[in-house]
Amino acid sequence: MNSEVYVFHEARFYRTPDGKVWTKSKADQFFWRRYFEEFDKVTVVARVFNTSQVSNDYILSSTNNVEYFSTGTFQSKLDFILQYPKLMIKLGKLNNKIKKDGACVIFRVPLSLSFAFPFLFSKFGVEVVGDPYDAFAIDKSGSKTFFLKWYLRLKMKLEALLASGGAYVTDYSLQKRYPLRKGAFHTSYSSIDFSKSNYWQETLKKQESDVFNIICVGSLEHLYKGPDICLQAITVLKNKGYIFHVQWIGDGRLRESFQKEACNMGLEDYISYPGFKELDDILKSLRKSHLFVLPSRQEGLPRAMIEAMTQSLCCIGTDVGGVKELIDPEFICDAGSSEQLANKIEYVLNNDAVRLLQSKKNYINSQRFESKRIQSKRNEFYSFLKKTNEQ
Numbered sequence: 001m002n003s004e005v006y007v008f009h010e011a012r013f014y015r016t017p018d019g020k021v022w023t024k025s026k027a028d029q030f031f032w033r034r035y036f037e038e039f040d041k042v043t044v045v046a047r048v049f050n051t052s053q054v055s056n057d058y059i060l061s062s063t064n065n066v067e068y069f070s071t072g073t074f075q076s077k078l079d080f081i082l083q084y085p086k087l088m089i090k091l092g093k094l095n096n097k098i099k100k101d102g103a104c105v106i107f108r109v110p111l112s113l114s115f116a117f118p119f120l121f122s123k124f125g126v127e128v129v130g131d132p133y134d135a136f137a138i139d140k141s142g143s144k145t146f147f148l149k150w151y152l153r154l155k156m157k158l159e160a161l162l163a164s165g166g167a168y169v170t171d172y173s174l175q176k177r178y179p180l181r182k183g184a185f186h187t188s189y190s191s192i193d194f195s196k197s198n199y200w201q202e203t204l205k206k207q208e209s210d211v212f213n214i215i216c217v218g219s220l221e222h223l224y225k226g227p228d229i230c231l232q233a234i235t236v237l238k239n240k241g242y243i244f245h246v247q248w249i250g251d252g253r254l255r256e257s258f259q260k261e262a263c264n265m266g267l268e269d270y271i272s273y274p275g276f277k278e279l280d281d282i283l284k285s286l287r288k289s290h291l292f293v294l295p296s297r298q299e300g301l302p303r304a305m306i307e308a309m310t311q312s313l314c315c316i317g318t319d320v321g322g323v324k325e326l327i328d329p330e331f332i333c334d335a336g337s338s339e340q341l342a343n344k345i346e347y348v349l350n351n352d353a354v355r356l357l358q359s360k361k362n363y364i365n366s367q368r369f370e371s372k373r374i375q376s377k378r379n380e381f382y383s384f385l386k387k388t389n390e391q
Contacts, residue, residue, distance in 0.1 A: 003386060004041040004103040006069070006094075010111050013048045013061055013068060021062035022054045024221075024251070024276075026191070026303070029063035034193065036065070037375060038382035039104070045069045045094070057251050057276040069094060088120075095120050104385045109159050110152065125385045126163040128174050129191055130300035132156070134320045134335065153177070164388045167381045169301035170322035185384045189377040190369050192303050198279075199370075200287055200311045201363055212244040212349055215289040215313075217282060217304040218296065220273070221252030226295030226318065231262060232338030233295070233345065234270050242349055244270065246293070249285060251276040279307075286311040291348055291355065296320055297335050309366035314358040316344045326365065331358065 011025035027044075035042045044061075048070035062068070072087050074080040080087075098105060098121070105124035110132040132152040160166055160178040165185030168174045180186055218225030227248060234246060248258075248271060259273050277285065286292065292308035292315045299321030308315050309326065317323040318335040330347075333340035348355050 002040045003038070004043065004101060005035055005039040005382070005385075006043045006045055006098055006103055006105050007035065008105070008107045008111060009044055009046040010108065011046060013044070013046055014051045014054055014058065015048055015068070016051060016053060019062075020060060021048065021068055022058040023061045024058055024219075028059045028061055029066075030193065031061075032063060032066050034375065034378050035382065037379050038386065041065045041067070043067045043069055043103075045071060047071055047073060049073050091120055102389060104382075104389050106385070107159060107163075109156055111159075123164050123389055124162075125185075125381065126159055126166045127191075128156075128160065128166060128168045128170075128178055128300070130169075130298060131174060131177060131321055132298065133177070134298040165381065165384055167378070171325050173322045173325060174300065185381070185388075187377050187381050189374045189381075190301050190303070190306065192306050192369050192374070193371050194307070194310060194369055195371055198283060198310060199363075199366070200283070210243065212242070212291070213289045214244055214246045214291045214293055214345070215285055215308070216246060216248045216250075216293050216295070217307070218248070218250045218294070219252050220248070220250050220255040220258065222254070224296060224298045225250070226297055226335070227254065227258055229295040229336060229338045229341060230293065231258070231265065231267065231271070233342040234267055235265060236338065236342035237345060237349075238267065238270055240346070242346070244349070246271040247285060247289070248273050249275075249277050249282055282307065283311060286313055289313060291316065291345070293341070293345065294318065294323070295335075295341055296323075299323060301325065306366060306369050309362035310369070312359045312363040314348060314355040315362060316341070316348065327362065328358070 009027060011023055011027045014022045016022065032042050042065065044066065048068050072083045074083050105121050106127055107124055108127045108129055110130055133149050156178050161181050163180060163184065166180045168188045169190050171188050216230060220227060230246065230248065237244065255273050255275060262268055262271050286308055292305065292313045294302055294305050294315065294317040296302065296318050297320065301322035302317065305315050305317055305323065305326055315327050316331050317327060319332050320335050324332060331344060333344050
């Protein structure tokens with residue numbers, strides 16, 4: 001019997017006149033392969049926008065046996081409120097169809113605006129891939145933000161408690177904040193899908209260079225990845241006389257403004273923003289770098305950091321999500337602290353032997369994220385959902 005899964009996803013998708021669907025997220029056409037190990041068809045439930053064309057920084061998401069159900073085209077809280085009545089009607093009809101077809105439902109949480117979705121379905125699983133609370137936890141802008149961060153945390157707690165089972169990208173960090181109900185199926189696996197052939201072990205010391213190369217990988221659509229904190233830390237190090245260069249790979253609506261800000265701060269020789277790169281090009285850039293830095297305000301288990309580890313890189317990150325499950329405490333600083341971030345980078349700049357030792361350690365630790373090991377855990381979770389759905 002054919003089996004189908006509906007995957008609720010927070011990413012935005014864009015449909016062109018030829019029927020192809022594109023995205024700027026990690027949900028490309030290869031992402032859906034993980035579900036085909038157990039399911040015959042995938043329906044993506046998300047915001048889908050119709051557009052005449054897409055630019056080169058979009059990646060193809062659609063592929064065989066993947067369909068898209070649009071929840072709407074809201075891009076703000078006001079849009080969501082205005083479209084809410086139609087949305088509930090659409091989802092009610094969708095729920096009836098899912099029950100009739102005997103399909104499974106998976107929510108990839110957090111789903112920031114779609115607060116009512118899980119409560120419409122009697123059986124569903126959750127893939128917990130991040131923590132929205134962290135993005136607002138250090139924001140002191142006012143009562144609206146204070147309410148939003150606690151609302152989002154409560155919402156995710158309820159989603160986890162209502163789920164038949166859950167899979168987390170962390171081993172323990174997100175589980176503490178968003179536990180499943182007693183007796184519910186539980187597993188953990190990363191969202192990364194990394195082939196053994198992509199690993200690269202540095203056997204020799206990197207070629208000596210007058211410039212210490214630092215790399216950051218993350219979206220510039222929002223401030224979640226901490227690009228502003230990165231600029232502040234760079235200023236501290238520049239004023240101390242260090243010679244280095246930071247390459248921030250990633251695109252988004254803030255990229256141009258950060259390029260201008262870097263110039264205004266006199267940092268144009270210290271940081272560059274090359275924009276979006278395909279994975280193969282990212283890996284090449286990682287191999288040419290000496291240090292990976294992740295100044296995020298919010299993470300699940302950071303994919304970019306794991307990719308850096310597979311390329312034998314020393315990594316510095318903030319204490320969010322599952323970062324502490326990946327690297328040693330001496331390489332972790334508080335989120336939002338440019339001073340601590342600068343101090344950690346300075347520590348690595350001045351300790352080449354420490355950097356090389358940590359690079360080897362990270363490479364060894366990254367082996368547990370090889371795709372074949374992870375997929376077996378995914379299959380176990382998806383098989384459980386199918387059996388639960390048949391009961």
